[in-house]
Amino acid sequence: MIIEQLVRNSVAWLDSPAAHGVVVSTRARLARNISGFSFPPAAGEDDRKRLRQTLRSVFSDLKTVPDAVFVDLETIEAVDREVLKERRLISSELADRPEGSALVVAAEGRFAMMINEEDHLRLQSMVSGFHPEEVWQALDAVDTEIESRVEYAFSPELGYLTACPTNVGTGLRVSAMMHLPGLRLTEEVDSVVKGLNATGFEVRGLLGEGTAAYGNMFQVSNRASLGLSESDIVASLKRMVNDLTEHEMNARARLIEEDSLRLFDQVARSYAIVEHAGLLSSSEALDLLSALRLGREMGLVRGVSDSLINQVMLLTQPGHLQKDAGRSLESYERDQVRASSVRNRLRGMRLRPGVSGAGSDRL
Numbered sequence: 001m002i003i004e005q006l007v008r009n010s011v012a013w014l015d016s017p018a019a020h021g022v023v024v025s026t027r028a029r030l031a032r033n034i035s036g037f038s039f040p041p042a043a044g045e046d047d048r049k050r051l052r053q054t055l056r057s058v059f060s061d062l063k064t065v066p067d068a069v070f071v072d073l074e075t076i077e078a079v080d081r082e083v084l085k086e087r088r089l090i091s092s093e094l095a096d097r098p099e100g101s102a103l104v105v106a107a108e109g110r111f112a113m114m115i116n117e118e119d120h121l122r123l124q125s126m127v128s129g130f131h132p133e134e135v136w137q138a139l140d141a142v143d144t145e146i147e148s149r150v151e152y153a154f155s156p157e158l159g160y161l162t163a164c165p166t167n168v169g170t171g172l173r174v175s176a177m178m179h180l181p182g183l184r185l186t187e188e189v190d191s192v193v194k195g196l197n198a199t200g201f202e203v204r205g206l207l208g209e210g211t212a213a214y215g216n217m218f219q220v221s222n223r224a225s226l227g228l229s230e231s232d233i234v235a236s237l238k239r240m241v242n243d244l245t246e247h248e249m250n251a252r253a254r255l256i257e258e259d260s261l262r263l264f265d266q267v268a269r270s271y272a273i274v275e276h277a278g279l280l281s282s283s284e285a286l287d288l289l290s291a292l293r294l295g296r297e298m299g300l301v302r303g304v305s306d307s308l309i310n311q312v313m314l315l316t317q318p319g320h321l322q323k324d325a326g327r328s329l330e331s332y333e334r335d336q337v338r339a340s341s342v343r344n345r346l347r348g349m350r351l352r353p354g355v356s357g358a359g360s361d362r363l
Helices: 002-008 045-061 078-086 092-096 132-147 181-185 189-198 230-258 260-276 282-297 306-315 318-325 331-345
Strands: 023-032 069-072 102-106 111-115 121-128 172-179 201-204 217-222
Touching: 002 078, 023 132, 045 069, 045 102, 045 111, 078 092, 078 318, 121 132, 132 172, 132 230, 172 230, 172 282, 181 189, 181 230, 181 260, 181 282, 189 201, 189 217, 189 230, 217 230, 230 260, 260 282, 260 331, 282 306, 282 331, 306 318, 306 331, 318 331
Parallel strands: none
Antiparallel strands: 023 121, 023 172, 069 102, 102 111, 111 121, 172 217, 201 217
């Protein structure tokens, strides 16, 4: 039932328009383990299930998230787990290993907790736009309430103990989902990502670790949490995201000044393909929607919002398409349904008059 409710509702953390269209959403995530239990990578199935049952009672009446719903991942279909993964509520690892695992979700997906992923608990808070203090404070309140009910694995010297050494310490990662098509079009994105990796930040794709940056969507987060306070982590991410936003806006300005034909061509081609395509793969749809999102922000596309394009990016992913259809779809059929869905959902979209064949005209 919870999956059906999620699919019927829009994604809260994608709803509001972002400043400059660059930062789509912000997420804070805490890694925690319960003292006295083996960490998930070393735990047997019986241990995982025992911990899940222990935590179920803890989450039954959380005052900080009163609308929390407990989902036993073993009892739902694979397509439902795919939907949860696409909504960034569970990881690929949890979707592939549901035995002894669970999800607690609340506030239309703005808050979620994974049970028995890499750590016993992965708590996360997400909002639209760039609000790192807000997501951290919301998460801290829930974490404090949970810690009053269970004993966390903790070392006075190291801090919170986690399965992966990079999470030891605060266990906190704060990330921003950023839309960076300008840097891609000016062929600067690879050097930017390399620079981020060299300065202690991690860059991932749309669906997290091991995924590509389809749709020019990049997750930027701190890599380490040991020896840093939570306020340090938030402050460093703010500086980096503000710098990246400035680089992206400068790249867009250079496109207008120096290569406006390339920008117009990218948007107009994407518009035409979306209007007439009979087949669209998942990655192609994301890249086309990214170009249309950029076009909307640059005044070339009308009749749609960033929020709508964000939602279409999500709702045309494989899990969501099959959930909406109520049956399993082979790859070719998914591509057919996706093309039709994108066209229908964006039927109010219009290309600004004069964009086709605009040549080197300035905005």
